[in-house]
Amino acid sequence: FMNKRKKIFFLIGIIAIVSLIAVITFCVIAFQKKNQLQLTIGTHQISSEEYLACMQSVMYDTKMQIQQQYDVDYDDDFWKKKYGKKYGYEILAENTLESLKYIHAVYDLAVENGYVDDGSYEGLKKRLEQENNTRKEKLAKNDVIYGLKEYSYDLYLQYEMSSIKEQYCNDKTREGMDLTEEEIVEHYNSRDWIFGENAEKADLETARVAVIRELREEKYDAIIEKNAENSQVSGNMESMSQFTLKNI
Numbered sequence: 001f002m003n004k005r006k007k008i009f010f011l012i013g014i015i016a017i018v019s020l021i022a023v024i025t026f027c028v029i030a031f032q033k034k035n036q037l038q039l040t041i042g043t044h045q046i047s048s049e050e051y052l053a054c055m056q057s058v059m060y061d062t063k064m065q066i067q068q069q070y071d072v073d074y075d076d077d078f079w080k081k082k083y084g085k086k087y088g089y090e091i092l093a094e095n096t097l098e099s100l101k102y103i104h105a106v107y108d109l110a111v112e113n114g115y116v117d118d119g120s121y122e123g124l125k126k127r128l129e130q131e132n133n134t135r136k137e138k139l140a141k142n143d144v145i146y147g148l149k150e151y152s153y154d155l156y157l158q159y160e161m162s163s164i165k166e167q168y169c170n171d172k173t174r175e176g177m178d179l180t181e182e183e184i185v186e187h188y189n190s191r192d193w194i195f196g197e198n199a200e201k202a203d204l205e206t207a208r209v210a211v212i213r214e215l216r217e218e219k220y221d222a223i224i225e226k227n228a229e230n231s232q233v234s235g236n237m238e239s240m241s242q243f244t245l246k247n248i
Helices: 002-035 048-070 088-112 121-140 153-169 181-188 204-229 237-247
Strands: 039-041 233-235
Touching (some): 039 088, 048 088, 048 121, 048 153, 048 237, 088 153, 088 204, 181 204
Antiparallel strands (some): 039 233
């Protein structure tokens, strides 16, 4: 009887230990998931590296946004404080997500139109490395280079996105770029067009090139913003916010 009782207690102990281990394991996995980045935009799995690069690029503007909107000063606990209904790090996470959606909308359109072969973050980094190596080789040969000796990630991203926009807007065969005369006249009449040293109002023919360029750029921006807004996003905002807080 005693041996049987001991066996029962032993089994109960084993079950309790196994249950405790299972609970601890579950808690650890849940904690890790909460503090790891899990984000997909369209077909793009966003890596921690890409997210953090984008987060750093929007951090200053987000700080200025919060300071101006809530009339607060920057201090060591700035991102951990609550502004309205959201903490600073949550606002930063939201702005980072919106920026990532915009960037991938640009590059998806660029791939679709053949401006780049690879619209991923890794593809961008590879082109950046190639560009910097080319410039380094030219400098070693005392060849003339235009622009910077070396691009940072942020500067190259802006340079390439500007180039993509310019290529798209210069091709009237692209969606939205073949303007009607009615559209051109309407945009011209939307405001005054000032040219020359005397700052005189220009007629349509004088302003036509500028009117067309501005209208095409506005249409391009609208296409990108619409595509970004319609992006399929998969991820947990709370996990993203915690990941942001952890890496500020």
